Amino acid sequence: MDRSPSGIARSIRLAREGRQEALNELLDAHRNYLRVLAASCLHREMRGKADPSDVVQETLLKVHENFHQFRGTTELEWTAWLRKILVRNLTDFQKGFQ
Secondary structure, three states: OOOOHHHHHHHHHHHHOOOHHHHHHHHHHHHHHHHHHHHHHOOHHHOOOOOHHHHHHHHHHHHHHHHHHOOOOOHHHHHHHHHHHHHHHHHHHHHOOO
16 A cells, blocks of 8 residues: 555545445554554553553444545545544543443
């Protein structure tokens, strides 16, 4: 996958056209990014109860299920949307343990 801004935009366009492999490539390309964010945002006391990878997996599942709602066309919009879903999942997860 071409990870340049134009390559990401192309993959978004192809995914929107129904090319499942393009969406899978987008998700795979951003998995580590989400893992780093999840690890840095997950409160220390929560790390014993869940692995950041679990939160990322749930996030990727929700992104996949709701891709039709994504309206952006750029890498910046894509990563912002991913972060929004990840933060929502982290918040929900942490509320479940309070």
